[in-house]
Amino acid sequence: MAKRPRTPYAVLGVLSMGPQSGYGIKRTIEQSTAHFWSESYGQIYPVLHQLEAEGLARQKGAKRGGRAAKIYELTRAGRDALKAWLRRPVTPQPPRLELLLKIFFGRHDPAAVRAHLDRHRAQQADLNRRYREIERALLQDHAGHADLPYWLATLRYGQRLTSATLAWCDETVRALDEAPPAQQRSSTKENER
Amino acid sequence: MAKRPRTPYAVLGVLSMGPQSGYGIKRTIEQSTAHFWSESYGQIYPVLHQLEAEGLARQKGAKRGGRAAKIYELTRAGRDALKAWLRRPVTPQPPRLELLLKIFFGRHDPAAVRAHLDRHRAQQADLNRRYREIERALLQDHAGHADLPYWLATLRYGQRLTSATLAWCDETVRALDEAPPAQQRSSTKENER
DNA sequence: GCCTGCATGTAAACGGTTACATGATTCG
DNA sequence: CGAATCATGTAACCGTTTACATGCAGGC
Numbered sequence: 483m484a485k486r487p488r489t490p491y492a493v494l495g496v497l498s499m500g501p502q503s504g505y506g507i508k509r510t511i512e513q514s515t516a517h518f519w520s521e522s523y524g525q526i527y528p529v530l531h532q533l534e535a536e537g538l539a540r541q542k543g544a545k546r547g548g549r550a551a552k553i554y555e556l557t558r559a560g561r562d563a564l565k566a567w568l569r570r571p572v573t574p575q576p577p578r579l580e581l582l583l584k585i586f587f588g589r590h591d592p593a594a595v596r597a598h599l600d601r602h603r604a605q606q607a608d609l610n611r612r613y614r615e616i617e618r619a620l621l622q623d624h625a626g627h628a629d630l631p632y633w634l635a636t637l638r639y640g641q642r643l644t645s646a647t648l649a650w651c652d653e654t655v656r657a658l659d660e661a662p663p664a665q666q667r668s669s670t671k672e673n674e675r
Numbered sequence: 676m677a678k679r680p681r682t683p684y685a686v687l688g689v690l691s692m693g694p695q696s697g698y699g700i701k702r703t704i705e706q707s708t709a710h711f712w713s714e715s716y717g718q719i720y721p722v723l724h725q726l727e728a729e730g731l732a733r734q735k736g737a738k739r740g741g742r743a744a745k746i747y748e749l750t751r752a753g754r755d756a757l758k759a760w761l762r763r764p765v766t767p768q769p770p771r772l773e774l775l776l777k778i779f780f781g782r783h784d785p786a787a788v789r790a791h792l793d794r795h796r797a798q799q800a801d802l803n804r805r806y807r808e809i810e811r812a813l814l815q816d817h818a819g820h821a822d823l824p825y826w827l828a829t830l831r832y833g834q835r836l837t838s839a840t841l842a843w844c845d846e847t848v849r850a851l852d853e854a855p856p857a858q859q860r861s862s863t864k865e866n867e868r
Numbered sequence: 869g870c871c872t873g874c875a876t877g878t879a880a881a882c883g884g885t886t887a888c889a890t891g892a893t894t895c896g
Numbered sequence: 897c898g899a900a901t902c903a904t905g906t907a908a909c910c911g912t913t914t915a916c917a918t919g920c921a922g923g924c
Contacts, residue, residue, distance in 0.1 A: 485882075485913075486883095487882085488773055489884085492776060498780060498783065503903070503904090504904070504905090506903095509902095514779070515776065515779055516769070517769065518769075518775040518776065519775065519776050519779075520769055520771070521884090522884070522885055522886080523903095523904080523905080524884070524886075524887095524907095525885085528906090549890095549893075549902055549903040550902095550903075550904095551902075551903060551904085552904080564780070565784055567777075568781070569787045569790075571790075571791070572773045572795070574798060575773075577711060578681075578711070580768075581765045582712065583708065583711065584760075586688070586707070586826065587688040587691060587761060588825040588828075589821055589822050590761055597762075598764070602765070628782055631782075631850060631851055632778055632779055632780070632782050633779060635778050635781075635850065636775045638850075639840075642839040642840070642842060643840075646835040646838065646839035647832075647835070650832050650835040653831060657824060657828065678885075678886095679911095680910085680912095682912090696874090697876070702874095714912095715912070715913055716876080716877075716913095717877090717912070718912065720878085721877085742873095742874060742875040742919060742920045742921080743875075743876095744875055744876085
């Protein structure tokens with residue numbers, strides 16, 4: 483069971499918001515879904531050709547302003563493919579969180595753990611602030627937009643997660659401060675050497 | 676700037692808990708870090724050879740019971756490499772969350788969004804329950820273990836995150852129920868056709 | 869005799885990022 | 897004229913997963 487690519491659907495999705503060039507698709511993704519989805523040109527351009535070959539998108543003409551841009555739009559089949567994907571259940575992918583891996587083995591260097599926690603807290607606080615700004619901008623510029631409730635939902639996800647992470651950082655710093663710092667005997671088997 | 680592999684450090688880390696075979700390393704990872712880190716045999720065995728070639732791990736002998744197992748242990752250099760990695764700051768990798776991508780484009784099928792939310796909620800509730808069990812087992816079997824505070828920290832991370840996700844699911848279901856369901860005019864440019 | 873668990877390993881495919889090559893237009 | 901921006905595209909590389917091949921030992 484091979485993992486199948488989701489990039490085509492991301493592209494289809496952006497195209498469903500209106501005709502776009504490959505370059506524009508990249509820009510749109512960067513400006514809207516960046517905190518939970520990103521794509522590179524190395525993916526977008528080949529996928530665009532592939533989508534065209536499959537009849538899911540077609541070239542609509544070119545636009546000027548800088549180099550000539552190929553503008554793509556969804557076909558009927560493309561819209562159907564997007565909707566079919568939208569209904570398909572998501573298979574959860576176990577993440578790989580290097581931070582947690584370092585903390586898991588953190589007993590070898592408690593000071594390093596503390597540094598990771600501090601850095602992570604700062605990063606997440608930053609992210610949280612950025613989310614708040616995005617929220618303000620979204621509410622202001624797109625009030626009444628039919629997509630807004632869905633866009634807001636993804637934003638709230640980020641907010642909930644960063645807030646929880648902040649609380650976790652604080653809790654963990656506290657817990658590790660209180661925990662007996664020196665070496666203790668293992669209550670299980672003695673594996674250390 | 677190429678992304679450098681972290682698998683060697685995961686292996687080094689497991690080895691720091693005691694000598695292991697490749698098979699055992701896989702089992703250990705599955706039983707302890709599975710919810711934030713996983714490895715496949717296709718990674719572990721080559722990495723073990725590579726680690727040996729670099730002098731970071733060495734074969735300690737073989738064990739019987741089924742097929743003969745090659746037991747590896749850390750060298751002094753291996754322990755140093757692990758500690759150096761432990762201190763290195765984590766570069767945050769933007770995740771790819773298919774769920775959020777589907778919700779972002781969810782206006783095309785509000786019912787599908789609701790289904791995703793329900794499924795996700797159930798999965799996260801399940802995970803949360805599993806975490807609680809793990810916590811009980813950890814507290815019981817490893818009380819006083821020097822690694823325990825760090826292991827618990829990674830567990831709390833999972834608990835905080837699933838709890839936040841649960842709250843987000845509920846909030847989002849509510850918000851989308853209340854939001855005007857029918858099509859509305861866009862307050863920005865009219866991109867729909 | 870067969871299944872299960874323990875165990876090692878490799879080849880191929882795959883998704884994805886990075887780096888590079890190229891080129892047109894507009895503006896200071 | 898040069899820089900920035902808009903724009904398309906590809907080749908190489910990389911980490912990772914999946915599938916497959918192989919084989920020993922113990923218990924039913």
